[in-house]
Amino acid sequence: MSETVVEVNQVTFCRKQRTILSDVSWRIEKGRHWALLGANGSGKTTLLKLICGYEWPTFGSIHVLGRRFGACDLRHLRKLIGWVSSAMCHQLPGQDTALQVAASGLEASIGLYRTFDTEELDKARRLLSHLGAEHLAEQRYGTLSQGEQQKTLIARALVSEPKLLILDEPCIGLDPASRERFLRDLDEFAARDDAPTMVLVTHHIEEIRPWVDSVLMLKNGQVLAAGQPAELIRSETMGQLFNCHCVVGQGDNGYWLRMEMAG
Numbered sequence: 286m287s288e289t290v291v292e293v294n295q296v297t298f299c300r301k302q303r304t305i306l307s308d309v310s311w312r313i314e315k316g317r318h319w320a321l322l323g324a325n326g327s328g329k330t331t332l333l334k335l336i337c338g339y340e341w342p343t344f345g346s347i348h349v350l351g352r353r354f355g356a357c358d359l360r361h362l363r364k365l366i367g368w369v370s371s372a373m374c375h376q377l378p379g380q381d382t383a384l385q386v387a388a389s390g391l392e393a394s395i396g397l398y399r400t401f402d403t404e405e406l407d408k409a410r411r412l413l414s415h416l417g418a419e420h421l422a423e424q425r426y427g428t429l430s431q432g433e434q435q436k437t438l439i440a441r442a443l444v445s446e447p448k449l450l451i452l453d454e455p456c457i458g459l460d461p462a463s464r465e466r467f468l469r470d471l472d473e474f475a476a477r478d479d480a481p482t483m484v485l486v487t488h489h490i491e492e493i494r495p496w497v498d499s500v501l502m503l504k505n506g507q508v509l510a511a512g513q514p515a516e517l518i519r520s521e522t523m524g525q526l527f528n529c530h531c532v533v534g535q536g537d538n539g540y541w542l543r544m545e546m547a548g
């Protein structure tokens with residue numbers, strides 16, 4: 286029987302008298318990789334924050350890796366989840382070095398609260414190096430460029446060898462070559478037997494590679510559709526999702542989308 290990594294059960298999330306997510310249910314099985322799509326403000330990051338335990342559902346329940354939030358050690362659970370998000374970029378301590386920030390993923394902590402041994406720092410350094418960012422290891426995080434910060438966050442998410450890897454617009458700020466290298470690394474990573482279950486949020490459907498086998502579409506905080514990419518990444522569904530006319534196709538390099546704006 287397949288193992289459930291995330292189970293979101295009829296979750297509603299309200300803030301300041303506004304319903305941001307409404308009756309969302311989503312089950313992620315181990316080894317199934319998802320893309321999460323939706324317009325700006327549709328609730329994607331909020332849903333991921335709930336899954337990582339940074340926010341709490343108003344109604345409904347969430348289980349991650351067999352544990353229910355509220356009935357387990359949140360810090361332990363967070364170590365099993367790697368999270369790359371630009372929402373996190375500014376929360377990290379600017380005075381720490383890129384290497385320290387990358388290593389802090391070992392404790393899933395924002396800011397350091399223990400020192401890391403040589404082996405742990407070497408692991409963080411290897412990940413930075415793999416992303417072409419080893420030369421930044423000793424530079425203060427706050428002085429890095431956007432793309433350099435993003436690479437540091439990616440290393441931070443991977444260093445704890447998570448069971449669930451959440452990539453919330455991971456290519457933001459990456460230059461074209463870095464983006465392509467990163468996407469290829471992800472292709473390789475996804476093919477590994479020990480790969481974590483992955484969730485990719487993106488506004489660019491060309492970043493949805495063949496290893497993505499399911500898609501969840503959120504519209505105004507509700508699930509519009511869930512299914513296979515071949516069923517959902519089509520002109521009609523994408524048009525419905527973004528309230529526009531668009532043409533979606535698939536070429537040798539994956540999906541592409543062309544907008545057809547009125548007027």
Ligand SMILES: Nc1ncnc2c1ncn2[C@@H]1O[C@H](COP(=O)(O)OP(=O)(O)OP(=O)(O)O)[C@@H](O)[C@H]1O
Binds near residue numbers: 325326328329330
């Ligand atoms: N703490 C909060 N208080 C009030 N409103 C909030 C809060 N957090 C999120 N929102 C609102 O909830 C909605 C969903 O936000 P969210 O960040 O989840 O969107 P998103 O789908 O990730 O969008 P984007 O594609 O722009 O990243 C937005 O309209 C946002 O303004």
Ligand SMILES: [Mg+2]
Binds near residue numbers: 329330331453
């Ligand atoms: Mg977001």
